[in-house]
Amino acid sequence: MVKISKKIEVIQKIKKFLRKNNLYGYIIPKNDNYFTEYSKINNLEKLTNFSGSAGFAIILKNKNYLFVDGRYTLQANYQSSKKFKILTIPENMPFEILKNKKLFIGFDPKLITKKTLNIFFKNCNCEFKPLNKNLVDEIWKRKII
Numbered sequence: 159m160v161k162i163s164k165k166i167e168v169i170q171k172i173k174k175f176l177r178k179n180n181l182y183g184y185i186i187p188k189n190d191n192y193f194t195e196y197s198k199i200n201n202l203e204k205l206t207n208f209s210g211s212a213g214f215a216i217i218l219k220n221k222n223y224l225f226v227d228g229r230y231t232l233q234a235n236y237q238s239s240k241k242f243k244i245l246t247i248p249e250n251m252p253f254e255i256l257k258n259k260k261l262f263i264g265f266d267p268k269l270i271t272k273k274t275l276n277i278f279f280k281n282c283n284c285e286f287k288p289l290n291k292n293l294v295d296e297i298w299k300r301k302i303i
Contacts, residue, residue, distance in 0.1 A: 160246070163208075165204070165205050165241070166208075167218075168204070168294060169205060169217060169222065169241060172293055172294070172297065173240075174181045174215050174219065175293060175297075176217070176219055176264070177219065178219075179264070181263065181264045182218060182219055182261035182262055182284075183216050183217060183218040183219070183256075184216070184217045184265065184289075184293055185214060185216055185264070185270060186202055186213060186216070186293075186294060187201075187202065187212060187269050187270055187274075188200055188203075188211070188213055189269055202215055204294060204298065205294065206224050206234075206238045206242055207237040208230070208234050208237050208238050210226060210229070210230035210233050210234065212226065212227050212229070212230065213225055213226040213227070213234065215253060216255075216263075221243065222241050222243065223242065223244075223245055223252070224242040224244050224245070225245050225247050225252060225278075226245075227248075228246050228247075230250075231244065231246045234299070246276060252278045252282070253271070253278065253279045253281045255281075256279070256281070256284050257281060259283060259284070259299055260283050260284070260285070261284045261285070262285050262286075263284045263285070263287065264278075264286075264287045264288075264289045265287070265288060266291060266293070267287065267288040267290065268290075268292070269292065270292070271300065282290060301303055
């Protein structure tokens with residue numbers, strides 16, 4: 159398990175990256191570059207401790223959300239630190255927290271498909287910016303600040 163201080167440091171650096179790049183948020187899916195179903199540890203688990211098989215996080219400038227399906231609500235509440243608000247899909251969809259706002263949200267297009275963005279953010283007025291890099295991996299390896 160990764161230390162809480164390391165997780166907080168990475169989240170803070172993502173927020174710093176958001177401010178520097180005029181983004182409001184960044185999406186962190188569970189999957190890796192190969193869409194591996196059972197990887198040893200993934201970016202979502204690195205940041206949230208959530209080890210369930212379905213979920214994703216959205217890091218915003220002022221708040222952090224962890225979205226999981228109903229099977230994992232209790233597990234997410236138990237595993238994730240107080241740094242994330244846990245929301246259950248489909249009762250709470252990501253577009254609901256971002257609706258009526260013109261926001262720029264970053265994502266790694268190698269990790270998230272357009273279909274996934276359309277499902278979870280269909281009624282959102284957001285503009286999605288492909289970053290062509292995985293911020294969590296980059297920060298974890300200390301390649302960017």
